[in-house]
Amino acid sequence: MKCEEEKGAEKRDRVMSLNQIRSLKSVIIAKGAVGVGRRTFAAPAGKAKKGSKGAASDAPKASTLSKEVKSTTVVGANILKDGADPKILLDSEYPDWLWHLLDKHPALSELRRKNIETLPYEDLKRFVKLDNRARIKENNSVKAKN
Structure with missing residues (x-):
């Protein structure tokens, strides 16, 4: 038993x-x-998962700013927490150098073709800077091969 x-x-x-x-x-x-017990990261903002029912509500909203506000302020340029977007000023109120930032500057090969003695000061400065940079790159590549 x-x-x-x-x-x-x-x-x-x-x-x-x-x-x-x-x-x-x-x-x-x-x-x-x-x-549970697995480290995960939050989904990137603005991207919904496949098959998500809330995908339509996550879409960016249309801008509600009026045309008047858009034409008088630089929307999105504010970097301060409590600040406001800056107002657009008249062209005469901005410094002169600002209007020349996007001007095309001559390349090193073009500067080498010109007579150095007749170059304006700004182009001469640019030539010296670019020429020094090119010589340094050449010396570095020669040293790397040895």
């Missing part, structure tokens, strides 16, 4: 351990599905 009791106890223990393993598996699967 003792053997039958021991067999019954072993069977009961085996069933209990199998039940515990099954419950642990379900917990592990649930944690994996939820992502």
Whole structure:
């Protein structure tokens, strides 16, 4: 009889351990599905996941600024937390150098073709700077080959 009791106890223990393993598996699967214990990062702003129901509401809204505000202020140029966008001024109120920032400057090859003695001061400065940069690159490439 003792053997039958021991067999019954072993069977009961085996069933209990199998039940515990099954419950642990379900917990592990649930944690994996939820992502518990896994480091994740937030989704980038403005990008919705595929199949997301809120994708339509995440789309950028149309600008509600009036044409008058757009034509008198530099929208989006404010970098201060409590500041406001700067107003657009008259052309005469800006410094002269500002209007020459996008002018085309001659390349080094073009400056080498010209007579150095007749170059204006700004072009001469540019020539010296570009020529020094080219010589340094050439020396570095020669040293790298050795």
